[in-house]
Amino acid sequence: MAIGDYYPVDGCQDYYYLDTGMYDTERYGAVYIVDAERPAVIDTGIGTNYEFILSAMAEIGITPEELAVIAPTHIHLDHAGGAGYLAAECPNAEIHVHEIGAPHLVDPERLIAGTKAAVEDQWEYYAEPKPVPEERITELSGGDTIDLGDRTLEVYHAPGHAPHQVIYYDPDAAVVATGDAAGIWVPQLETVRQTSPPANFDLEACLDDGETIRALDSDTLLFGHFGPAEASDELLDTYKQVLSEWVGAVEEKRGELDDEAVIEYFVENTEMAEVWGERKARAEERLNTRGVLGYLDASAESDQ
Template sequence: MEDGTLTEVTAGDCSDLYYVDTGMYDTNGYGAAYILDADRPAVVETGIGTNHERILEALDELDIAREDLAVIAVTHIHLDHAGGAGFLAEACPNADVCIPAVGSSLLADPGRLVAGTKSAVGEQWQYYVEPEPIPEERIVELEDGDVIDLEDHELRVHAAPGHAFHQVVFEDPANDAVFTGDAAGIWVPDRERIVETSPPSDFDLEQCLEDLETLKTIDPDVLLYTHFGPRYVGDDLDEALEEYATVLSEWVETVEETREDLADDEAVLEHFATSTEMADTWGDHKASAEARLNVRGALGYLDDSE
């Protein structure tokens, strides 16, 4: 996947499904926004707002008129997933904006969300743009068990609050696929590796592991990651999810052990920021900043678990 490229999802039995690389963090593949060319077309995930026009251009390429877009759906309100929603809502005046209910007010009035994001991502804010508020009358609040009706497709809503209390995943039964948000980690296809995502301030390891059990119960053939795109798992679903459970558990354990050794949280942050193995994937600056973010989330979880 390359910056700005629209790609058809051909994994498994998927049809009517495409994704576009939004060029998030200047890293090819990192930010996938999906377009479901259903009878009632939908965009799932919207990127950080920067380069949101690439999603609109992808709609044009698929001959989906902007006034015909029916749904803009986000798995959670972190701005790398929901930052473009307000821009798309403004450009697509008839689309419902479907947001997990517990986070919807923060996209209607994003001031606190922006402040929290700036605090969490630090220097990475340079890649973002201030989100557009979403009119309350355009928002459809989602709860566990809800269904978004796209006529020839539907998106079934499943709560998955381990990564963030406001996260859900969307099951697309017609495609035997799930839009995972961050519930299944970050799959890096070039390295065939799954890596942790544990941002502050709501990361909860035990709940993340429960969310993986939810995905096992849904039992999709295809995992539609927001970061780096689709992955066919088929009969290897349980193995793939268990791999992430191990990665995430060992990650938190490593942070805890490093904290005990160094006895200073700033030293812990610096240790992981300078020893990350992901620089080849998304560059030194992004890799270092991402490591700091994930360490802070793990440290917060450890504090809350005491």
């Protein structure tokens, strides 16, 4: 699979996934297109290469005017950065997003500042997000549904990765669009890795989100990073272990080194350079380590 390619999701009629080429890295950022009666796009990428989404829609047979729903799983710009671009091209699409995140798509100034602080020099890969018109936003909370005509997306709040994150469950297709709630699926290695970005990562809530996904008993998980994978208790157990051990490793190293040295330790010892390339792999470790350090600080403050 190359950047810009799209494929049907095996066993899930009318679902397709697209490699957006996020950070110029293959098989890192995925967008999902649902060819329903009311067509939908789940997640939108970082804004860069949003034309790939429109091209895939055209080949599937969905015109911009027919797109009914744009549904980021959360407002981190690697999932919602393309929402404004798609909204401008698809005039009839409603943008569905959790109520906490909705104001930041209307006025993305604080979102941009937070993203720049989080991703540092990776910002060069992003397109400046376009504001989404407020009247086109539908605010979501857990328990809501999104009507796609011949199918429905059930909305579940999944705040561990970010307080504005939701997951979408399609009971007819038995799929869950996980956003980042089940970690990063690495198809090259057929395993799952941690994602723990600043500033709102919460380990305990992430573990709860995994149990929310487990209870849905789906057949397929649609990872924002990257692609579909067979749902199983084993996979969810693996992520629970990976995430817990990751936080434990950072906490242990913090007992030996100052914070900047902790970050550099994990950056220098990344195991993902052969998969994502040296630059992206190192940036990923830096981001995730900083997120855990922030979580540890917040946990210590709450215990006082």
